[in-house]
Amino acid sequence: MHVSIMRRLFAFFIILSFGTVAATAQLRVDVTRGTVDPVPIAVPEFVPTVDVETSTGMLSDIGVSISQVITSNLVSTGLFRAVDENAFIEKITAAQMQPNFASWRPLAVQGLVTGSIQVLPDGNLRVEFRLWDVVAEIQMEGVGYNTPVSNWRRIAHVISDRIYSRLTGEEGYFDTRIVYIAEQGDPLDRKKRLAIMDQDGANQQLLTDGSYLVLTPRFSPNRQEITFLSYFNNQPRVYLFNIMSNRFEVLGDFPNMTFAPRFSPDGNKVIMSLADDGNSDIYVMDLRTRRVVKLTDDPGIDTSPSYSPDGSKIVFNSDRGGSQQIYVMDADGSNVHRISFGSGRYATPVWSPRGDLVAFTKIGEQKFRIGVMRPDGTGERLLTDAYQDEGPTWSPNGRVLMFFRTTRYENGGGGKPSLWSVDLTGYNERQVPTPFDASDPAWSPPLPVTKRR
Amino acid sequence: MVGGKLGWILSALLHISVVVVALMGLPYLQRPLPTPPPPIAIEFVQISEKTQQQAPKEEVKQEAAEEEPQRNIAAVENVPAPVENAVPLPDKTPPQEVAPAPKPEPKPEISEARALAQNIQPRVKPRAPSRLKSQRIAALIDRSIKEEKETVDKIDEQQEEKEKIEEEKEQPDRFAGLRGKLATASLRDALSQKLSGCWTFPRGAKGIEKMQVTVRIWLRPDGTLSRPPEFVDAGNLNDPSRAFFRVFAESARRAVRLCEPFTEASQYIGAGQKYIDFNFNGAEFAGG
Numbered sequence: 001m002h003v004s005i006m007r008r009l010f011a012f013f014i015i016l017s018f019g020t021v022a023a024t025a026q027l028r029v030d031v032t033r034g035t036v037d038p039v040p041i042a043v044p045e046f047v048p049t050v051d052v053e054t055s056t057g058m059l060s061d062i063g064v065s066i067s068q069v070i071t072s073n074l075v076s077t078g079l080f081r082a083v084d085e086n087a088f089i090e091k092i093t094a095a096q097m098q099p100n101f102a103s104w105r106p107l108a109v110q111g112l113v114t115g116s117i118q119v120l121p122d123g124n125l126r127v128e129f130r131l132w133d134v135v136a137e138i139q140m141e142g143v144g145y146n147t148p149v150s151n152w153r154r155i156a157h158v159i160s161d162r163i164y165s166r167l168t169g170e171e172g173y174f175d176t177r178i179v180y181i182a183e184q185g186d187p188l189d190r191k192k193r194l195a196i197m198d199q200d201g202a203n204q205q206l207l208t209d210g211s212y213l214v215l216t217p218r219f220s221p222n223r224q225e226i227t228f229l230s231y232f233n234n235q236p237r238v239y240l241f242n243i244m245s246n247r248f249e250v251l252g253d254f255p256n257m258t259f260a261p262r263f264s265p266d267g268n269k270v271i272m273s274l275a276d277d278g279n280s281d282i283y284v285m286d287l288r289t290r291r292v293v294k295l296t297d298d299p300g301i302d303t304s305p306s307y308s309p310d311g312s313k314i315v316f317n318s319d320r321g322g323s324q325q326i327y328v329m330d331a332d333g334s335n336v337h338r339i340s341f342g343s344g345r346y347a348t349p350v351w352s353p354r355g356d357l358v359a360f361t362k363i364g365e366q367k368f369r370i371g372v373m374r375p376d377g378t379g380e381r382l383l384t385d386a387y388q389d390e391g392p393t394w395s396p397n398g399r400v401l402m403f404f405r406t407t408r409y410e411n412g413g414g415g416k417p418s419l420w421s422v423d424l425t426g427y428n429e430r431q432v433p434t435p436f437d438a439s440d441p442a443w444s445p446p447l448p449v450t451k452r453r
Numbered sequence: 454m455v456g457g458k459l460g461w462i463l464s465a466l467l468h469i470s471v472v473v474v475a476l477m478g479l480p481y482l483q484r485p486l487p488t489p490p491p492p493i494a495i496e497f498v499q500i501s502e503k504t505q506q507q508a509p510k511e512e513v514k515q516e517a518a519e520e521e522p523q524r525n526i527a528a529v530e531n532v533p534a535p536v537e538n539a540v541p542l543p544d545k546t547p548p549q550e551v552a553p554a555p556k557p558e559p560k561p562e563i564s565e566a567r568a569l570a571q572n573i574q575p576r577v578k579p580r581a582p583s584r585l586k587s588q589r590i591a592a593l594i595d596r597s598i599k600e601e602k603e604t605v606d607k608i609d610e611q612q613e614e615k616e617k618i619e620e621e622k623e624q625p626d627r628f629a630g631l632r633g634k635l636a637t638a639s640l641r642d643a644l645s646q647k648l649s650g651c652w653t654f655p656r657g658a659k660g661i662e663k664m665q666v667t668v669r670i671w672l673r674p675d676g677t678l679s680r681p682p683e684f685v686d687a688g689n690l691n692d693p694s695r696a697f698f699r700v701f702a703e704s705a706r707r708a709v710r711l712c713e714p715f716t717e718a719s720q721y722i723g724a725g726q727k728y729i730d731f732n733f734n735g736a737e738f739a740g741g
Binding site for chain 1: 718
């Protein structure tokens with residue numbers, strides 16, 4: 001009898017527990033954390049269908065170089081990690097067939113890039129590549145390009161962009177160039193020349209001969225055109241320079257100007273800071289009509305304006321509140337409000353091409369540091385922490401910042417500036433190699449690609 | 454006799470519940486006490502020496518302020534005591550002795566049970582076919598009766614529990630679902646933990662803090678994927694304006710495949726559930 005009661009009681013508990021089992025829904029697991037380790041990728045050499053001698057060397061050598069450039073580009077982002085080619089199990093051939101995924105998975109490869117190259121009857125180079133998701137075992141991308149053989153390096157950049165874009169969701173920035181000021185000579189008699197290079201430091205070129213001072217180059221957001229400031233008869237003069245055609249054009253003489261103008265997002269206007277009777281204000285100039293309109297009228301010093309990517313707002317620097325801070329206003333000069341409220345001073349605000357952040361140089365704690373904040377002033381983060389980092393410029397996709405870093409004079413660095421880049425999350429700080437000291441970088445928009453198949 | 458025993462059981466349950474309420478309730482009632490002390494100032498003593506009559510009163514008040522709340526509670530508890538004979542016993546004992554003891558005990562029990570329940574999973578399955586053999590049905594029934602007795606004892610004696618679970622491992626028992634339920638919470642944690650190790654996502658993408666995607670996987674009993682994972686309500690991934698989201702979703706799908714096989718979920722799958730939903734949330738990757 002006693003046992004039967006206990007059994008009933010027990011049965012009751014069992015039913016109760018089964019009831020709760022039945023009441024629970026489908027198992028749903030929330031995953032809110034992950035790793036930010038670089039994604040492992042493999043880029044085996046691009047294979048020639050037929051190995052021939054070309055004007056720039058053996059085709060197979062070009063294939064090796066292309067894969068090296070792509071690998072180096074992707075690794076430089078800090079988002080990807082290249083798997084050592086000595087570990088490769090499968091040898092990729094020029095035949096158009098799916099790779100054997102099973103031989104790549106043991107290497108922990110997630111993205112595999114295979115490619116083939118051939119010389120077309122007209123003498124041009126045809127480069128084809130495919131991007132494979134090794135884990136899902138599918139092709140993610142496959143594109144072919146025709147180009148003169150000498151252009152192989154650009155093609156490698158274009159392919160890198162394509163892969164980057166497919167793997168990260170945002171536009172690539174490898175097929176771009178950097179304009180900067182190359183500095184040489186004694187600190188008191190510095191020779192400053194305008195220089196240009198590919199974003200990875202290749203193809204260095206000097207654009208001016210150094211006989212006159214060149215300052216603050218700025219890129220047009222949609223044309224291969226830069227403005228820079230120079231001095232003519234000791235008067236600041238602003239030049240327009242077209243990189244594709246190598247043509248200079250004088251935009252005008254602007255007395256009391258200290259920075260070159262910045263372009264508007266449509267490239268049709270430039271915005272600048274001019275001093276009138278010792279008081280700097282923001283002005284905008286229409287490049288077609290050359291008409292100048294004054295936007296701010298404040299006794300404070302208003303400088304370094306920069307447009308938002310939609311052209312509706314302008315971020316600038318002002319000391320109207322007592323110290324140098326960042327302000328935002330509408331494109332017509334109305335609705336001015338301050339966005340920076342941290343300790344220290346803020347200089348050279350630049351609106352991200354992506355629109356979600358404003359980069360700046362923060363001056364404080366005896367340092368110049370690069371930081372970003374949202375356009376409403378929230379989410380301020382410092383990305384670098386060196387002695388003197390300044391002059392941020394955004395990559396065209398708004399993902400990476402380039403700036404110049406000056407070493408401390410007494411530490412043996414000699415106060416020499418050099419170019420550095422940093423990811424907007426603050427990771428992956430890298431020096432950009434330049435043959436001379438370098439300052440004032442400006443990042444170009446993507447170069448035009450005329451033929452895409 | 455039966456009625457008498459039932460009464461005993463009910464009264465025992467009642468008493469136990471009263472004791473439990475007292476044990477669990479009293480420490481909480483005492484908690485607010487520690488705060489009052491700060492205002493005590495030694496200087497008051499000096500002042501009291503100058504004006505003899507007022508000073509001692511103030512000291513007494515402050516000391517009383519510390520002790521009073523304890524007395525109040527004790528008084529409240531003492532009031533019901535004279536009414537019944539049975540009740541006062543627990544009231545006198547609990548506040549000092551038992552407060553620390555009851556809490557730590559139940560936790561290890563549960564975690565041990567869960568851990569053991571997880572361990573059982575793989576061994577349950579191979580036994581399943583043997584249950585269907587007609588020759589052993591009688592033996593199984595016998596076992597199930599024994600097992601019930603044992604589990605009844607389990608409520609009373611905690612130490613024997615481990616041994617019984619070991620015995621139960623050998624059987625395709627009806628409590629698998631129950632233990633699976635107990636293990637579900639830890640299974641969810643375990644899977645979440647496991648996936649976070651497989652999920653790699655390029656950080657800093659625009660709008661990542663608001664992205665989330667659900668990947669559904671179907672499992673075989675051995676924990677491998679029985680068919681390719683699918684997105685749930687993910688919309689059109691080829692929409693050019695959702696390039697970031699496509700990359701996000703694909704990274705989630707890769708994570709699920711990289712984490713294969715899901716052996717820890719085999720018992721869950723064995724319990725009749727066909728699939729698991731993983732909800733990936735990108736807030737963590739907002740940068741900074």
